[in-house]
Amino acid sequence: MFAPAKVDALAARTLHYPHSILLKPMPYLFHPSGGLLYHLRAWRWRRTLWAQFHAEVRAWLSAWRPKSPHLVLIGPSGGYALCAEFLARFTRISVLEPDPLARWLLRRRFPSAPLHWEVGGTLARTGGFDRLAAAYPDAALLFCNLLGQELQGQAADFNRGAWLAELEQALRGRSWASWHDLVSTARAPTGRPPSCSGHAIALEELLGHYWLGGRLEFLDHETASLCPAAPRRHTIWHLAPRRYHLIEWLCTP
Numbered sequence: 001m002f003a004p005a006k007v008d009a010l011a012a013r014t015l016h017y018p019h020s021i022l023l024k025p026m027p028y029l030f031h032p033s034g035g036l037l038y039h040l041r042a043w044r045w046r047r048t049l050w051a052q053f054h055a056e057v058r059a060w061l062s063a064w065r066p067k068s069p070h071l072v073l074i075g076p077s078g079g080y081a082l083c084a085e086f087l088a089r090f091t092r093i094s095v096l097e098p099d100p101l102a103r104w105l106l107r108r109r110f111p112s113a114p115l116h117w118e119v120g121g122t123l124a125r126t127g128g129f130d131r132l133a134a135a136y137p138d139a140a141l142l143f144c145n146l147l148g149q150e151l152q153g154q155a156a157d158f159n160r161g162a163w164l165a166e167l168e169q170a171l172r173g174r175s176w177a178s179w180h181d182l183v184s185t186a187r188a189p190t191g192r193p194p195s196c197s198g199h200a201i202a203l204e205e206l207l208g209h210y211w212l213g214g215r216l217e218f219l220d221h222e223t224a225s226l227c228p229a230a231p232r233r234h235t236i237w238h239l240a241p242r243r244y245h246l247i248e249w250l251c252t253p
C-alpha cells in the first residue's frame, strides 16, 4: 500500500504564484488556474501529452445528451478539450470565462459556434450555484475543469468544501456535467484501474488504484466529496512532463 502525503491544500497554492500579485493590471493573463502559461502549455502539448486526455473528455461529452439547446460553458479556457461536433448540438452557448485571451482563442478555434460572452461575477461566492441556476433556468451547464481550480472572484477565506457542498442541491433536476481535478502530483501513475464507478470512492482508495506502493505526495484539489452517490469516471491528464492530474467526470442527464 502506498503512503499518501498531501503536500499542500489547493487553497494555499497562491503562495507559489507571487506574479499574480505583482502583475495586478493583467490578472487574467497570469492567473494560476489559466492564463498565458496555460495557453502556452496547451499549444506545446496538444498533440502529445494532452491528446489522450482530450480524446477521453470528448468521448464523455459525446455520451452526455442534455435536452436543452442552450449550453453554458463555465471556465472553458481556449476550448482545448472541446470539439466542434459537441458545440454544434446547441443553438446558444453562453460562456463564462474571465480570461480575455482564452475568449479570443475559443472564438478562433470555433468560428461558427453560437458563443455569447457573459459575466459569471459571483460564482465563487456562497450561493454561487443557486445564482448560476437562476441566471440560466433553461440551460445545460458544463463546468470545464473549474471546480478544483483557484477561481476568479474567490474570497481570501474561500472554503471550497463548503462551496461545493451547495452544488448538488442547487443544481438538482438540472442537466449539468463537470470534469475536474481530484489531485495532482509529480509522480507518474502505474496502476490500470477501472475507469468508472457507480458512486464516489474514498480518495485514499482511489489513489491506491493509480499509484501502486511507495510514497505519494499530491496536491488535493478538494473536490473528492462531490455528489457521493452519483456514478463517475476517472482518468489521468499528463499535464506536463512531471505533472499528472487525476480527473473526475460527473454528469446528470
Ligand SMILES: C[S@@+](CC[C@H](N)C(=O)[O-])C[C@H]1O[C@@H](n2cnc3c(N)ncnc32)[C@H](O)[C@@H]1O
Pocket (backbone or CB within 6 Å): 031, 033, 034, 035, 074, 075, 076, 077, 078, 079, 080, 081, 082, 096, 097, 098, 099, 102, 120, 123, 124, 144, 145, 146, 149, 150, 151, 152, 153
Ligand atoms: C484549468 S482552466 C480550464 C481548462 C480548460 N477547460 C481546458 O479544457 O483546457 C480553468 C479556467 O477557469 C477560468 N476561470 C477561473 N475563475 C473563473 C470563474 N469564476 N468563472 C468562470 N471561469 C473561471 C480560468 O480563466 C481558466 O480558463
